[in-house]
Amino acid sequence: MDRDRFIAGINWPGTAVLVFVGLAWEAAVRTGLLEYEYLPAPSTIALGFGELASQGILAPDIAHTLISVAIAWAVAIVLGISLGFLLGLSPVARRYSLASIEILRPMPGVAFAPVGLLLFGFSLKTEMVVTILPVLWPVLVNTIGGVTGVHQRLYDVGRTFRLGRRDTILRIILPAAMPPIIVGARISLGLALVLAVVAEMVGNPEGLGYAIVREQQALRPDLMFAYIVTVGVIGIVLNAGMLALAKASFPSARQLRGG
């Protein structure tokens, strides 16, 4: 029963188009129809994967990028949620800081790369300088929005049960604000990957971002595409993981879908 539904749920035309594009690409390169010096056929890219895996350099690159993403994301979540609660609960704090946040928020992360390089040279610290601030905003802003958006009636419930301040925060506000916070965390995770790749390209010669640039400069497009596919797959897996987590914890929340 479940299996039937799974098979029926597969997007056959979509899969067919993917396969067709892959085959057409392969054929076009093999027959010389598409003659670019640097365009590898899909099969060559697959062989590139094999080469990277057998040399044992793919796994460390993936690990480095994932660790950077994890650090930046963890910092963003801890800072974003705690600051977000502070600003969400205190109108005074909000009044005296919102404009600063609005001014800093559109700051493109990559602009911090030269500052990071100036202070720390080529290092993981520079990577964090580039990554953390842009990754913080979605969590922070969504937490503030979630906390200020808690319905008045829920506060009334808290008052009816004579909950103290701590219990009101933990048992009324936190659960009510959770869906937007999770949306923010999901946006942040995607951003963290993008910015880690950016930072590795200009600020920290390690990980997947640097590997892509390295293979480009070494004129090995097959390896370069293999790394790009890897980054794309990691992006999809991280996003799907967050979606599944959100669905499992809040089955009824509609705003968690899409994106």
Add this chain to the structure above:
Amino acid sequence: MRSAPWRQYFTLVVEALPSARGLLPLVALLGVWQLLQTGPSPYFPPPSDWWDGLMLLAKSGRLYPALSATTITLLLGLAVAVLIGTGMGLFIGVFPRLSRAFGPLLEFLRAVPPPAVVPVAILFMGYDERMKLTVVVLAAIWPILLNTSSAAERVHPLLLDVARSFRLSAFDRMRLIILPSVVPAILLGIRVALPVAIVVTLLVEMLTSIEGIGALMIGAQRNFQSSQVYGLLVLIGLFGLLLNNVFAVFEAILLRRWPPKTQSQNF
């Protein structure tokens, strides 16, 4: 009661601005920085030096060409991305079979982080303006395309019935029914694409040293001109802020004639 249109725009702008008191933490930070740092420093030059650094760049005649190069690439890239993204999005969204068939391919292409495209473009097109523009277009096109196509798919069936009742031609149906109902989605797509486009433009400039603010900034860092680095950082921040706000006003003005959003915004 109808006031002059410019007044309406003015109120729109003023209402969109957060309270000026909120600037306090930023001003305090810069003030403390200025007070603690008395002389020039290779790492944390005082904010008053940042301005001198920028003026030095302006006097040497490198600031304005870089600023205009970055602005032109960005705006041109966004414009091309809007044209192609909207066109393809409408075409894909209007035919449900097409959107189902191309869905997975588009999702995968979107999942690839835009910066990863930069080395590919460098390899294929070399170090020139055309490459820079292509990268910006490729980064900005996905949010616009996917938003447009999903909005075109979800045009209210009643509106499509209206088109049928009036026996509209396919062209008129597109022009009068579908296009107006996807405009908010297109604008949302542009709003998502804007910061990505800025990041990618700066990244290309940093990686390739093609003229632009990014190249200027990485050059200043390599020469240890720390005051110029911070000055350019502020300049880029203001640039991003300006673009975002100009677009927000533009969006608000354009959407005045559309029904208000039913879904409340997050913040």
